[in-house]
Amino acid sequence: MxxxxxxxxxxxxxxxxxxxxxxxxxxxxxxxxxxxxxxxxxxxxxxxxxxxxxxxxxxxxxxxxxxxxxxxxxxxxxxxxxxxxxxxxxxxxxxxxxxxxxxxxxxxxxxxxxxxxxxxxxxxxxxxxxxxxxxxxxxxxxxxxxxxxxxxxxxxxxxxxxxxxxxxxxxxxxxxxxxxxxxxxFPQALRPVARRKREMDDDDHEDVAEEDRDRKRPLVAAQSQERMDMDMDAMETS
Missing domain, CATH: 3.90.190.10 (Protein tyrosine phosphatase superfamily)
Structure with missing residues (x-):
């Protein structure tokens, strides 16, 4: 042939x-x-x-x-x-x-x-x-x-x-x-790997963002409670 x-x-x-x-x-x-x-x-x-x-x-x-x-x-x-x-x-x-x-x-x-x-x-x-x-x-x-x-x-x-x-x-x-x-x-095998890596990276970013939000929620709540306590103290002493 x-x-x-x-x-x-x-x-x-x-x-x-x-x-x-x-x-x-x-x-x-x-x-x-x-x-x-x-x-x-x-x-x-x-x-x-x-x-x-x-x-x-x-x-x-x-x-x-x-x-x-x-x-x-x-x-x-x-x-x-x-x-x-x-x-x-x-x-x-x-x-x-x-x-x-x-x-x-x-x-x-x-x-x-x-x-x-x-x-x-x-x-x-x-x-x-x-x-x-x-x-x-x-x-x-x-x-x-x-x-x-x-x-x-x-x-x-x-x-x-x-x-x-x-x-x-x-x-x-x-x-x-x-x-x-x-x-x-261009190696065909690398193309889906690269795509999967991007998807995994996106998932990791989402997980990190969620963890950050979880950490921030109690912190914000604690700060808000602290400000309320300070306001009550101020009212009682006035």
């Missing part, structure tokens, strides 16, 4: 992974093909998903089809009997919220690869929309910065260029995934 969890890489190994293959000469027509970004994760344009022969040669088993809703009539699953699809309808503009949609795509990709599959992620051109999803996936996969994740993807598919709005969200996602990692790494 293959896993999407990365191996522990040294700093030098990570640099090599980000740099990618150095013996590949990028040609313009390669933008119409798909490229392997991570083991078993490919990125490309819609045209790469239209050839059953190509998909079978690449051993693709799952396809993430990310399309502008206006393109649904043409950008659609071509071989639903051959592959498992996830279709995400979005608006291919800078206002589209990708971070909200990304978790569903990540779950689909993770599950596919964990079960030994190979995933192709595509949009219409494979330039802006689908690369933004793959950059976020790579960022969290290797737990690297958004710049390194972007360079990693660009060094395998040179033609990608997420629009300004998508790039902003890629930057924002770095803080989100790091917060999730930090939360997940």
């Amino acid at each position: 293959n896993s999407t969890m990365p191996a522990q890489l040294s700093e030098e190994q990570l640099k090599q992974v980000i740099q990618g293959p150095i013996d590949v000469e990028w040609r313009y027509e390669m933008r119409r093909e798909c490229q392997e970004i991570l083991p078993n994760l490919l990125l490309g344009p819609f045209v790469a998903s239209k050839s059953l022969e190509t998909l079978q040669a690449l051993h693709v088993t799952h396809i993430v089809c990310i399309r502008d809703a206006k393109e649904a009539f043409s950008v659609k699953p071509r071989f639903p009997d051959q592959f498992q699809y996830l279709v995400l309808d979005v608006e291919d503009n800078e206002e589209q919220n990708l971070i909200r949609l990304f978790p569903e795509a990540k779950r689909f990709i993770d599950k596919a690869i964990e079960n030994g599959g190979r995933v192709l992620v595509h949009c219409n051109g494979g330039i802006s929309l689908s690369p933004a999803f793959v950059v976020m996936f790579v960022m969290q996969h290797y737990q690297i910065s958004w710049e390194d994740a972007l360079h990693l993807v660009q060094n395998r598919r040179y033609c990608i260029s997420p629009n300004g709005g998508f790039l902003t969200q890629i930057k924002e996602y770095e803080a989100i995934y790091k917060a999730n990692v930090a939360h997940a790494s």
Whole structure:
């Protein structure tokens, strides 16, 4: 079973992974093909998903089809009997919220690869929309910065260029995934203990407060009785 969890890489190994293959000469027509970004994760344009022969040669088993809703009539699953699809309808503009949609795509990709599959992620051109999803996936996969994740993807598919709005969200996602990692790494066992400790502390404070009130009551009563005695004495001597 293959896993999407990365191996522990040294700093030098990570640099090599980000740099990618150095013996590949990028040609313009390669933008119409798909490229392997991570083991078993490919990125490309819609045209790469239209050839059953190509998909079978690449051993693709799952396809993430990310399309502008206006393109649904043409950008659609071509071989639903051959592959498992996830279709995400979005608006291919800078206002589209990708971070909200990304978790569903990540779950689909993770599950596919964990079960030994190979995933192709595509949009219409494979330039802006689908690369933004793959950059976020790579960022969290290797737990690297958004710049390194972007360079990693660009060094395998040179033609990608997420629009300004998508790039902003890629930057924002770095803080989100790091917060999730930090939360997940916090020992679960300590959380209820800390909560119980606060509850016990609250109970202790209440007990102490009650004891203080109990101690104060007779003291106040004694002081009041003493003042009454003094007043009676004063009246008798007057």
